[in-house]
Amino acid sequence: MKKIICSLLMAVVCTTGFSQVKAPQPSPKAMITQTVGLTDVSIDYSRPSAKGRTIFGDLVPFGKLWRTGANANTIITFSDDVVIDGKTLPKGKYAIYTTPKADNWDVMFYTDTDNWGTPENFDEAKVALKTTAKPQMLNTKVESFTVAMNNLDNNYGYLEISWEKTLVAVKIEVPTEKTAMASIEKALSGPTAGDYYAAGTFFFQSNGDMKKALEYVNKALDMNTQKPFWQLRQKSLIQAKLGDKKGAIETAKLSLAAAEVAKNNDYVKMNKDSIAEWSKK
Secondary structure (H helix, E strand, O other): HHHHHHHHHHHHHHHHHHHHOOOOOOOOEEEEEEEEEEEEEEEEHHHHHHHHOOOOOEEEEEOOEOOOOOEEEOEEEEEEOOEOOOOOOOOOEEEEEEOOOOEEEEOOOOOOOEEEEOOOOOOOHHEEEEEEEEEEEEEEEEEEEEEEEEEEOOOEEEEEEEEEEEEEEEEEEOOOOHHHHHHHHHHHHHOOOOHHHHHHHHHHOOOOOHHHHHHHHHHHHHHOOOOOOHHHHHHHHHHHHHHOHHHHHHEEEOOOHHHHHHHOHHHHHHHHHHHHHHHHH
């Protein structure tokens, strides 16, 4: 019996030990984040090594769809809409697939990013954008597969795919001027209703200057033709905290009416409860 118990204990120890073994992956994960102008670009991929092998035209056959890396999808994410080869690629996350050839490569941005390698059934409808790039021969060897954003300018950068002695570059234009002008115009036009409401809510929630809180919420309401019920609700709470129960009830009634129109039962109840509480002598 003791031998059996000892054997079981040894099995557990061995299993636990093996489960903790760490070893380097043949195609280690990599992730880069690069700002191009005002646009954030991130790339998440795996990096196989050449290990003396001939890559393109052999390990990676010409004319066949390639996962562009190893293991799971190579994924690129854009924080803004970008332009590639005169075509707009909406902001978001894409898998990068390529079809390498001796004289040119097809580079595709695919909307389904959950595949391991290439999709079992490639769907052309999921190709958000496709472009062609000419491969360049390098003087020095790139041992580990590399994807990066290089040759940066305020208005563009190049998505570079390199391995062994081959480099493929795709120009990606970013909306720097449009984004900057929108930011400038917003700043010059002054605070928005949302900015004033957020400031008023902060003063209220932090037990700050309640008069300032009321001032800011009033400014937010003045900027809205249709008074949002949640902003009216916040104003009533501030008025109540300032001791203006009569004003708080009047504002709560306005919030109640607007909440009923919007069919927001939570605000309907909160306003009714507050009106009842503030109406007590």
